[in-house]
Amino acid sequence: MGATGLLVAVPADVREFENYHWHASPSTYLAAIRKVAGAVPVIVPALLDESDLDILFERIDGVLVTGSASNVHPALYGVEPSTSHEPFDRERDRLSLTMIHRALQTGVPLLAICRGHQELNVALGGSLATEIQDGEGRMDHRAPEHPEQAGRFALRHPVRPEEGGRLAALVGNEPFPVNSLHRQAIDRLADGLAVEARAADGTVEAVSVPSARGFALGVQWHPEYWAETDGPSRAIFEAFAAACRERRDARAAG
Numbered sequence: 001m002g003a004t005g006l007l008v009a010v011p012a013d014v015r016e017f018e019n020y021h022w023h024a025s026p027s028t029y030l031a032a033i034r035k036v037a038g039a040v041p042v043i044v045p046a047l048l049d050e051s052d053l054d055i056l057f058e059r060i061d062g063v064l065v066t067g068s069a070s071n072v073h074p075a076l077y078g079v080e081p082s083t084s085h086e087p088f089d090r091e092r093d094r095l096s097l098t099m100i101h102r103a104l105q106t107g108v109p110l111l112a113i114c115r116g117h118q119e120l121n122v123a124l125g126g127s128l129a130t131e132i133q134d135g136e137g138r139m140d141h142r143a144p145e146h147p148e149q150a151g152r153f154a155l156r157h158p159v160r161p162e163e164g165g166r167l168a169a170l171v172g173n174e175p176f177p178v179n180s181l182h183r184q185a186i187d188r189l190a191d192g193l194a195v196e197a198r199a200a201d202g203t204v205e206a207v208s209v210p211s212a213r214g215f216a217l218g219v220q221w222h223p224e225y226w227a228e229t230d231g232p233s234r235a236i237f238e239a240f241a242a243a244c245r246e247r248r249d250a251r252a253a254g
Ligand SMILES: N[C@@H](CCC(=O)NCCCC(=O)O)C(=O)O
Pocket: 066, 067, 068, 069, 070, 071, 113, 114, 115, 116, 118, 143, 181, 182, 183, 184, 185
């Protein structure tokens, strides 16, 4: 276990690779959980049934839902699938949406990043827009062409926190720069979500769940990538860690 003894569950992506069916997560998220939140990341395979999840949720202190190149299947928000929605990962959809619901119901802290932020909206009944860069007045939020990951994840457009909101409480009310690697975004906001930040073109960049029993934040950008060095990224991971500690202490107290 890590120094804090915290466990953070990460629903896996499912991919075909070298003739195997992999259940995996990118190391940037796992490293931020380990190094900045001080927790042990636990990759959760998409093989689990409800009773496995009962056991898991008795032991974990947080859930972090990662970004991914795959997209939430549009049938989950009532839209006919087309090639512009691909690629899909139906196993990840099933696992993530289930874990998001469970985290919200049980009060396990939830940090949902990029695809995870989109999944949070879909889990609560919202919808997504695809190829948003083609929309009138919209910016291009896709990853820049760059040979290095640090260039693809460069901080490159500002987001403005909602004044007095939950995100603003962590990072302040002033706009701050974020990275951007997505071509989908929240379209119809789910009833249970509050907008916490927007980009200049109106894209919903952060949300919270006011009715959640614990910390529940979705961000369209990637704080994990710069969590050790960028102030707002670090603040988000530290707030998530603090919520995980509170959850663990409350559970220990019975
Ligand atoms: N696929 C969705 C979600 C975006 C997302 O999670 N991006 C992470 C991708 C990381 C990478 O490109 O390396 C969308 O496009 O909106």
